[in-house]
Amino acid sequence: NAKKTMTITFPDGLDQGVKINYDSQVTSPINGSVDLNNSVESDNKTTTAGGSVDEEGLTKSLGAVDYNAKTVAWKLDINEGRQTMSDWVLNDTIPNGLTIDPSSFVLTDNDNKQILVQGTDYQITETNTGFKIEFLGALKTSAKDYYTLTYKTSFDTNEVPSNGTWTNSAKATWTDVNGDTHENSGSANFTPKVEFDNDGSKSGSYNATNKTITWTVVANYNQRTLTDATISDQIVGDQDYVSDSAKLNEATINSDGSYSLGAQVSSPDITFDSDSNTLTAKLPEGSTKAYVLTYETSL
Numbered sequence: 001n002a003k004k005t006m007t008i009t010f011p012d013g014l015d016q017g018v019k020i021n022y023d024s025q026v027t028s029p030i031n032g033s034v035d036l037n038n039s040v041e042s043d044n045k046t047t048t049a050g051g052s053v054d055e056e057g058l059t060k061s062l063g064a065v066d067y068n069a070k071t072v073a074w075k076l077d078i079n080e081g082r083q084t085m086s087d088w089v090l091n092d093t094i095p096n097g098l099t100i101d102p103s104s105f106v107l108t109d110n111d112n113k114q115i116l117v118q119g120t121d122y123q124i125t126e127t128n129t130g131f132k133i134e135f136l137g138a139l140k141t142s143a144k145d146y147y148t149l150t151y152k153t154s155f156d157t158n159e160v161p162s163n164g165t166w167t168n169s170a171k172a173t174w175t176d177v178n179g180d181t182h183e184n185s186g187s188a189n190f191t192p193k194v195e196f197d198n199d200g201s202k203s204g205s206y207n208a209t210n211k212t213i214t215w216t217v218v219a220n221y222n223q224r225t226l227t228d229a230t231i232s233d234q235i236v237g238d239q240d241y242v243s244d245s246a247k248l249n250e251a252t253i254n255s256d257g258s259y260s261l262g263a264q265v266s267s268p269d270i271t272f273d274s275d276s277n278t279l280t281a282k283l284p285e286g287s288t289k290a291y292v293l294t295y296e297t298s299l
Contacts, residue, residue, distance in 0.1 A: 057083070059076070059186050060170055061075045062190055063152075067257040068253045073104075074150065076186065078149060078172070079144075082146055084143075084177050085142075088143055090133045091127065092131050095161070098154070098168065099153055099156075100130070100151065101153065105151045107148070110146045110147065116139075121135065121136055121137065122135050122139070123136055160192060164191055164192075166191075196222060200217070201218045201221075203215070210298075214294060215233070216294050218251065219291050219292075221290055227285065229285075231281045231283065231293050232278055232280045233278065233279045234276065236277070242298055246293065246295035248291060252290070262289075
């Protein structure tokens, strides 16, 4: 096609090497990905370069996770390829165990650096599987910028899928200037830390000087209301419980999922059954705190 051919001539010839750079632009919407090849001919020799270009209609990604507040943020990059879209509608599927925070939606026009107004520029409707978002007014007829939608969901690890990962997916439909319809999809995964999935953790550290092991058991990472809750730990193998070494502390869960040791529980209900070699700590009734039980064993 002659319209897609560029010819560069050097009327005075060349006595040194030259490097030529130029840009090209994909002129039609991409569904999925498209392979592009570009060849150049000089002195009866041809060289070809190529690659693939993915669609830039919709990209979904995971945002910040706050394990203390038990929230996770989601981000959707919309129309990064800057096509002119009409009747753009997106349906987002929220899996069980995630709950939308309706006040958290922010839709931004990145090209104009403008936060769009819900109810004026777009509307959000709750659906049986999540929510639907669509442009209003002039944007419904012609939306041609690069937009970003962010929002938050709370999460409940009691409902994490069996594979340990939530998948949050979205699908957008729109019409181009030629009247052709297009569909873009995107998804992102959230795998909570294993200690929150298990709602507990255990670790040990060995002191070679006095041949003791300090064990640390953390419970109620998810800060649920405790009812008849206990930590029971059976001591196995060639080790003995160090009498009266057990302590119970409150803990603060940090946003990154780590914990900070808090106040020691006064007069804790901790017992040791020598017949079964089991240490049991009863946790405060009705509390919503995380707790850390520490104790020592000797070899």
